[in-house]
Amino acid sequence: MRTALRIALVDDQALIRAGLRALLQQQGIDIVFEAADGAALLEQLARQPVQVVVSDIRMPGMDGIETVRQLRARGDSTPCLLLTTFDEADLLLQATAAGAQGFLLKDADPADLLDAIERLAAGHSLLQPVSTEAVRQRYRYHADSAPKALFSAKEVAVLRLMAGGYSNREIAASLFLAEGTVKNYVSVILEKLDTRDRTRAVLKAITLQII
Known part of the structure; x- marks a missing residue:
């Protein structure tokens, strides 16, 4: 039996966190802790390391991109999977430059979410699932x-x-x-x-x- 992957969930909406938690726990994922914003994640991650951070890209206060940037600035290389929507695909380059390893649409299938987490935990990146049209239009x-x-x-x-x-x-x-x-x-x-x-x-x- 494989060891459960240990992750942290970050989203400012409690209902979304609850839904993700239930979904991932059904897939055998261990939710070590949850955070409502990037600042709370940074504080807790220093005490409770995880294998992957799953975070919303849009949050009040410290958003997903700034969270990743600050993690990398302090030398924390924990892989970060950012959850996005189609109209946020233009943030792809910013998030990658900050040090995020993965992007996934919020309405992705549960199997795709699990696969993404496993890939990041194994050291891979995941760029494909986001819409590329906004990136092409902006750049x-x-x-x-x-x-x-x-x-x-x-x-x-x-x-x-x-x-x-x-x-x-x-x-x-x-x-x-x-x-x-x-x-x-x-x-x-x-x-x-x-x-x-x-x-x-x-x-x-x-x-x-x-x-």
């Missing part, structure tokens, strides 16, 4: 941001899986490729997008409507 195409070369269908497929937070091994299994081949694809993708890390590559690919 429109600029000629000086254009990729250095066109992308092949296989490279786009790899990019889409990168956006879902999949590791090279998982991408290889999904596309029936050798892990070394996927590593080469990722290197080419980073080069074409002129980025040094996977997260920025995915965000740039969304902005340029490559994925």
Whole structure:
């Protein structure tokens, strides 16, 4: 029997926290503590460490993005999953820059929420579930941001899986490729997008409507 994942829930609405708590406990998740805002989370997390923080992105006072920023500033690397709505997708870049590892729509299926928490706890990221259209509208195409070369269908497929937070091994299994081949694809993708890390590559690919 696997050990229950330990998480913290952060939302200013008590009813939403109660619903999430009931849902996650049914999935075998251990809710270590709950907080109504970012400040309360920071205070409690110092005493009660968890494996993943699940937080609303919009809260009065200290919101989800500022909470993540302050966690990282004090050296706390606890993975943070931010719950969003479609019209908040333009916050994706801000939240990623602050150090958030995952984003999920509030109306996601319970299985998707559990999968997201498990992925973050395992060290992966999760960017795919948010709507990308608002990001594209806000960060429109600029000629000086254009990729250095066109992308092949296989490279786009790899990019889409990168956006879902999949590791090279998982991408290889999904596309029936050798892990070394996927590593080469990722290197080419980073080069074409002129980025040094996977997260920025995915965000740039969304902005340029490559994925």
